[in-house]
Amino acid sequence: MELIRSALVASGKTYRTEGISRRVRQITISAIKEMPLIASRVGGCVSLGQGIPSFPTPSHIVDAVCRFLKNNPDSGKYTLGPGMPELRSAISRYLHEQRGIVADPDGEIGITVGAMEALSAAVLTVVDRGDEVILPSPNYASHIEQVLLAEGVPVFVPLREEDWQLDIDAIRAAVNSRTKAIVLCNPHNPTGASFAERDLRELARIAAEHDLFVISDETYDFLVYDHGKCFSLSGMPELKERMIATFSFSKKYAMTGWRVGYVFASEGILDQMMKIHDATAICAPTLSQYAALAALDGTQDCVDDIRSALASRRDLACSRLDALADFFGYVKPRGAYYLMARYRVRGVDSMTFALRLLREARVITIPGAAFGPAGENHVRISFGGTEEEINEAFDRMERWLANNPFRT
Numbered sequence: 001m002e003l004i005r006s007a008l009v010a011s012g013k014t015y016r017t018e019g020i021s022r023r024v025r026q027i028t029i030s031a032i033k034e035m036p037l038i039a040s041r042v043g044g045c046v047s048l049g050q051g052i053p054s055f056p057t058p059s060h061i062v063d064a065v066c067r068f069l070k071n072n073p074d075s076g077k078y079t080l081g082p083g084m085p086e087l088r089s090a091i092s093r094y095l096h097e098q099r100g101i102v103a104d105p106d107g108e109i110g111i112t113v114g115a116m117e118a119l120s121a122a123v124l125t126v127v128d129r130g131d132e133v134i135l136p137s138p139n140y141a142s143h144i145e146q147v148l149l150a151e152g153v154p155v156f157v158p159l160r161e162e163d164w165q166l167d168i169d170a171i172r173a174a175v176n177s178r179t180k181a182i183v184l185c186n187p188h189n190p191t192g193a194s195f196a197e198r199d200l201r202e203l204a205r206i207a208a209e210h211d212l213f214v215i216s217d218e219t220y221d222f223l224v225y226d227h228g229k230c231f232s233l234s235g236m237p238e239l240k241e242r243m244i245a246t247f248s249f250s251k252k253y254a255m256t257g258w259r260v261g262y263v264f265a266s267e268g269i270l271d272q273m274m275k276i277h278d279a280t281a282i283c284a285p286t287l288s289q290y291a292a293l294a295a296l297d298g299t300q301d302c303v304d305d306i307r308s309a310l311a312s313r314r315d316l317a318c319s320r321l322d323a324l325a326d327f328f329g330y331v332k333p334r335g336a337y338y339l340m341a342r343y344r345v346r347g348v349d350s351m352t353f354a355l356r357l358l359r360e361a362r363v364i365t366i367p368g369a370a371f372g373p374a375g376e377n378h379v380r381i382s383f384g385g386t387e388e389e390i391n392e393a394f395d396r397m398e399r400w401l402a403n404n405p406f407r408t
């Protein structure tokens with residue numbers, strides 16, 4: 001945990017603490033966002049860091065929003081708190097047709113400011129001070145801060161490093177009377193894993209047995225490679241009263257800057273989450289909700305295009321890493337667009353490794369410790385950038401490593 005905080009020190013930033021709530025003092029900006037900030041001061045860096053896919057928002061979505069903005073006098077106004085009814089209906093249809101999930105658009109779907117707002121509202125809704133939350137780890141960095149913000153206790157349960165799959169026995173062993181929830185991201189950021197259905201069903205059994213909430217982060221639900229399918233917990237009827245599933249338009253439709261996502265939960269849970277949403281956001285941006293509607297109603301070819309471009313980039317990143325096998329080991333990602341590269345250098349923590357790589361080779365990666373203790377001795381590599389960027393980053397990294405930067 002300390003290493004995560006050291007990113008702030010590395011960036012030269014100090015924070016006022018006087019008068020600031022304990023809740024806020026104990027959280028930090030994730031290293032995912034800090035590394036690009038540090039890089040902006042170094043200059044001339046190429047990024048394998050933050051998960052921003054290179055694609056522009058598809059033109060049919062942009063065109064639809066422009067028409068809406070010009071022609072609809074309500075386009076600049078708030079929508080209903082849980083979101084535009086036509087968008088909630090379109091999501092309900094999508095969930096039913098594509099995922100077999102029955103979701104009432106009026107009571108079980110809420111439109112949020114990205115999946116991020118849905119996730120933080122979910123954690124705040126179910127976690128009280130001192131409650132333990134299981135994070136199969138390495139895990140998405142912001143899940144840690146969300147649990148801390150709710151004054152909960154993150155409990156890191158390592159994934160199996162040989163394939164980054166869930167260690168069900170370890171999860172079972174971590175559950176105790178203080179455990180309140182499990183936060184699970186599938187397909188997985190930062191490892192690129194797609195979890196096995198058998199393990200997910202076992203996880204569901206554990207949640208039901210011990211009365212735990214499952215917060216299912218499905219930001220990358222569309223992004224599984226090699227014709228694989230992503231099994232999702234969110235449609236399991238036995239989890240209905242303990243499931244909060246969050247979804248995003250950011251990656252699927254290249255809409256990271258529009259800030260729109262949604263949550264699916266039973267009405268009793270969603271009603272409570274919407275109190276937080278009302279107090280913090282009022283509603284998701286109207287234009288972005290309209291963009292989301294255009295995305296769902298329009299051609300899905302853009303999603304196939306993004307998936308196949310990312311599949312090629314994954315292969316490129318893997319082949320470049322294979323050429324550096326003396327320096328890195330990794331597990332080939334099956335989903336999302338990240339991988340964890342384990343560097344074969346002893347005695348160097350991931351923050352030091354990533355900062356030296358940044359300053360000396362001008363390549364941005366994310367130190368593995370930002371994703372929980374199990375991420376130490378790794379850097380996260382995102383292959384969301386263009387092939388040119390990926391090649392340039394690996395060319396630089398190869399030259400840097402050829403000079404044996406860690407010789408003693």
Ligand SMILES: Cc1ncc(COP(=O)(O)O)c(C=O)c1O
Nearest residue numbers: 114115116140189219248250261
């Ligand atoms: C696992 C995960 N969850 C949530 C988010 C945030 O998604 P959104 O842009 O919809 O807020 C991200 C963004 O990178 C992510 O990787």
